Amino acid sequence: MESCSGNMTVLRPIRTSKQENGEEEEETALLSPASRMFHEPNYNIHIVAIMGWKVPIEVDSVKAEIQRKLLKHPRFSSLQVMDESDGSRKMRWVPTTVNIDDHTIVPQIADDNMDTDKLVEDYISNLSTTTIDMSKPLWDIHILNVKTSHAKATSICRFHHSLGDGIALISLLLSCFNKSSDPTSLPTLPVSSSSSSFSSTSKDKSNLSISNKKSNWYLIWQYLEKFWLFIRLLFNTVVDVLLFIATALFLKDSQSPFTVARGFDKSSTRQIFIYRTISLDDLKFIKNVTNATVNDVILGITQAALSRYIQRGHEVGGKRKFLPERMRCRAAVLINLRPALGVQAVAEMIEKNATVIQGNCFGFIIIPLTIAQLENPLSYIHKAKISMDRKKRSLESQCTFYFLQLFLKFFGFKVATKLAQKVPSQTTLAFSNVAGPLEEVSCAGHPLAFLAPTCYGHPTGLMVHACSYAKKLTFAIAVREGIIPDPDHLGDDFVDSFMLIKEAALAKLRTKVD
Template identity: 25%
Template sequence: MSRVDTAWLRMDNPSNLMVILGVWTLAPRVDYEAVCARIAERLLKYPRFRQRVVEDAAGATWVDVPDLDIHQHVVRERLPRVARGKEQAALQALVGRLAMEPLDHRRPLWKMHLIENYRDEQGREASALVVRIHHCIADGIALISVTMSLVDGGAAPPKRRKSAAASPAQGAEDWIAHALLKPLTDMAVKALDAAGDGAAASLHLLRKPAQGVEGTLDAAADAARLAVQVFNDAASLALMPDDSKTSLKGKAGRAKRVAWCAPLPLDDVKAVGRALRASINDVLLSCVAGAIGAYLRERGEDVAGKEIRAMIPVNLRPIDEAWKLGNRFGLVPLVLPIGIENPVERLYEVRRRMRELKGSTQPLLAFGLLAVAGLLIKPAQDAMLSLFSRKTTAVMTNVPGPREKLQFCGATLEQTMFWVPQSGDIGLGVSILSYGGGVQFGVIGDTHLCPDPQAIIDQFHPEFAKLTTLTLMLPWEG
């Protein structure tokens, strides 16, 4: 197991399990045995889903499970009888309970729960599939690739070359060169939209040092500027100030609640962004900040001038290599201005901060920190990674999904939602997923720090409505 994946494996704690959690709602209902057959046929093509983890003093190893029983990994669940219209709340309660149910380390670290008696928001007979996958197997971008192989018409993962499969396990130095240096030089600049051709040329010098002699003083200057950027970003990570004090920050408990809302039309979000000269991300993140601020004000908290920090994953791999699984992402801290009540002012502040992150090497530094953490014993790893949980209130993800609705075992995948885990004592997770022409928000909260995540969810549509109304009031004649 790579050192980064080992770090994720060891990050489990009683307050936060490192398990990626997802929910599919499917209409009409799907057959349990058909689902088992599909998962066995498609998912088990990925070796990681046929392997369990064995830990020792040197780290962790993937070990094949030859007699895997698919019925132990795809199980049936039923919701309690509830009044019509309360089915989603019952499903959310089940998902919250499963979020804190550890996976069995004697088996591959994933499990799916098929709820066969669900009714969707339209009252139709439907199924819900709750998916739990340990973060050490893959990150969210890689699991989107896995998802696309499970749906009707999905393609199996590409076959690994025999030479790659037969290669011996990498040593620590080889691994660092492959996992850090190669992503840095080959695609991190593009992934992070870093500082143009000059910086890209400087990074290529690291990949092909023999060609460095041909470089000019300009290339050397670019490399020097990059070194300064890395130094400044490292200092920013190490010296991050504490978040504003709110009820969302504190010692996490041992229970979770989840909530999600109906999708916003993606075309409406795009239209507001174009009108206000902001990106889709700017609009959505501004709604997140507004919803959290409104939630805290309703709880009687004064949020004027307050900010909270959210860690946002940044992909560090080409999308066409996502099928290889594992974790290849960094983290960048975004400070959300929850104390700005004016929605347009808040949007432009979010836009300004997002632009400041362009070209940052912080995601790469965070990736390297996880790599180093994976080399350490668990107490030392915990101490190192506590930097993020001490300075952070939330983990937030924004993932683009398929534009058209997918089919699974003959049913339509009507809605999909997911949450990535929070580490340490971070008690709030926010997920944004675009799918099938809509954008959906989901929240997972520690019951001690965020006892009512639905109250945050209920603020997303009003916050977007404010932006829409103000956009329509602009002087279009000019």
């Protein structure tokens, strides 16, 4: 069963108990409360990993690799069964025999007279109107051997969110891959480290302590600084939690082109998925020039793209329909509170048939977005950095997690699910990012071209995911059909905004050199 107290989650082993007739009855593990929430109506969320390949896919070899590795994981070889015997409607993991052919779909959609990019996009969008059959483990893979402008072939791995969060599932998926440069080695994921600003500060303090180690004033200054940091952390947390509660109750973002209109039927509309790839090296160049983080730059590009989309074409009778300077726009971000195990640890677990797993353990943070026509494109990065630095000095995600747990305990799944659904629906977009492999990888001899994880079933009209892979970063943008009339233009705005910010960073660097 899942637990949020440590770095990993342990699925209790299946125990058996003797019955009177001498037969054994399996005692199975319960779904965690967070995983159980994803089975409530209107919160039936599926994670989708879109993968482009540099070569056509040999289906049998990929199926063999999945059979050899992924199916050893208990979540991918277990049913989720409702237990109504005591009226509690609890769900349990029940091990079953998996037929790999039931989970592998290879549609024949090739047509020389049609736009293959459009065919693949429509196929993925049509998936968003379907769910996975509960009579089998809740995952499948769709293989489209169709050449597009992005890749020679495309596959879509689909998982029900109750299997785990995006970071855990991507780590599991990558355990089926190897480095292209060394087929005997597993992929490596980036390791988070302390920011340079924090490390430089501690270095300065150590130098100061050497020169003033006998000074009582230095000790007093240390205590005062720690006290001030604590007060700031407490103040930021209280403000953020109050804004979270206000958002859950009444505080809604301004009307915008991305807002789901009242009465819009989300259950019967498709998700449109657009993905655009940019250079990760160029993104890191911008990071260095602006003294920001990769996440700051990603959020800055998102703000610039949304601003560009609104400014470009939303006018009625010669007047702007939306006034960005007066708009309240925020992003609801789901924060994984449990550190990821990593590909190496997951692969070792699978090889040893271990039952250590990770599930859903998340909290919310709400980040204000700057939607405006800024003269200097780098200003989007600076404003994103201010917002992100402010959130780093708050315990909002931890507090919202425990807040949700209290609702689960005292009010049940239905009320807790409404809360988890209400907060994102009151904001402009949902936002997430995942760190992919540092190097190029292959699965069963098939080199990967790009990786674009996203999801459908969420309550917002717009969701933005960012995923790094080797020297690339892909934005996966999910919008509800009928809300944004030209989603491809929105995708292009991400690339155009990135290029403008890069040019501004180059100009700033040249100015420094001169």
